[in-house]
Every structure is written in C-alpha cells, then in structure tokens.
Amino acid sequence: MLEFFSKHLENAVNEIAKLPGIGKRTALRLTLHLVKADKIEVAALTTAIDNLKEHLCYCKNCFNLSDKDVCDICENPKRDHAMICVVQDIRDVIAIENTNQYTGVYHVLGGVISPMDGIGINQLRLQELFDRIDAGGVREVVLALPATVEGDTTNFYIYKNIKDKVSEITTIARGVGIGEELEYADEVTLGRSLMGRTSFESVYVKR
Numbered sequence: 001m002l003e004f005f006s007k008h009l010e011n012a013v014n015e016i017a018k019l020p021g022i023g024k025r026t027a028l029r030l031t032l033h034l035v036k037a038d039k040i041e042v043a044a045l046t047t048a049i050d051n052l053k054e055h056l057c058y059c060k061n062c063f064n065l066s067d068k069d070v071c072d073i074c075e076n077p078k079r080d081h082a083m084i085c086v087v088q089d090i091r092d093v094i095a096i097e098n099t100n101q102y103t104g105v106y107h108v109l110g111g112v113i114s115p116m117d118g119i120g121i122n123q124l125r126l127q128e129l130f131d132r133i134d135a136g137g138v139r140e141v142v143l144a145l146p147a148t149v150e151g152d153t154t155n156f157y158i159y160k161n162i163k164d165k166v167s168e169i170t171t172i173a174r175g176v177g178i179g180e181e182l183e184y185a186d187e188v189t190l191g192r193s194l195m196g197r198t199s200f201e202s203v204y205v206k207r
C-alpha cells in the first residue's frame, strides 16, 4: 500500500488507478505530473473528460460514438448505405476507417454473445440491426466480428436471422489471424482482408 500525506493526492491517485491497465504506481506518476502541470493544461484535460459525459452520445442508426444524434459516417451521402459492416465495438470502426478501404456504413453491436460473461442477445444491438435490415435498402452485410468462439456464435446468429433478407452476407478474410482482434491488425492487413472478403455461407455454412 502506498502511504499518502494528502487526502487530495490520495483521492486523485485512487480515481486514476480505477482506469483500465493503470496500477497505483502509474497513477501516482500521472497525478504528480498533473500537480506540476500548469492550470490551463489540467483544465483542458478535465474539460475533455467532462465533455465525454455531457456531449458524446451513440449514433441512433449505427451506435458509433458521435457528437450528434446521427454520426458523420451515417450522415455522409458519399458512403454506401446499402452496405453495413457489423463490428463488436467502436475501436473496430476506428481500425477499419484507418484502412481507407471501406466505403459502407457500420453497425456497432456493443460486444458479442458470451453466456459466460452474461452477454446474451438482449444486451447487444442485434434487434436494432435486424430493424435496419427490415427497413430495406441493404444489399450487403459484412460480418467483421472477432475470430473467436463468441464471435462465430454471434456471426451465425446474425446469419440465421438475415439470410433471407440480404442478398450478400460476407465475412472479412481471416488472414487477420485466429483470435486476433481487429483493433490489433495493422491497417494494410485489415484493408486487404476487407477487400478480399468472402461469402459467409461458402466459408462457414456449406463446407
């Protein structure tokens, strides 16, 4: 246990240490950095954090993070709105956008089906995805969930529910490596696997 001689110092360290991947000692180092930093710099940080809670929301179409009701991607008329890429979370949207290879829109599920972690279909934005497809105008759904048991279970669940409604259901090439999450794939590999996506059915159903 670290000993503190200031309640304020202790509080700040404890709060920062709650962030993922940050232990008490790193939290102390960051806190002491903030103590030394000038007021304006610290104010910019606290404002940025406050704004996350005050002004950031989920896009009502795709559940990407956005500063407004509908995100920039969904609002962009140059994007192909007939192509929806289904991803686990926002980090995947960022990774795919960084490849500059994808011109469609997204649907962020918020996770994958994982009974062990208590994540069932109702915890995810699956019904919202099916509603978007039922609304019509969707030509292709690209399944870009992680290559894990949970990712595959979720892929199959989606496939079963949409196979009669969408003409093309594809999946990204698994050159990305089994178990490796999208966000860790480099842009070139991820870009290639998006370009080389294949029919979900031909790979996973009709073997």
Ligand SMILES: [Zn+2]
Pocket (backbone or CB within 6 Å): 059, 060, 061, 062, 063, 064, 070, 071, 072, 073, 074, 075
């Ligand atoms: Zn959106």
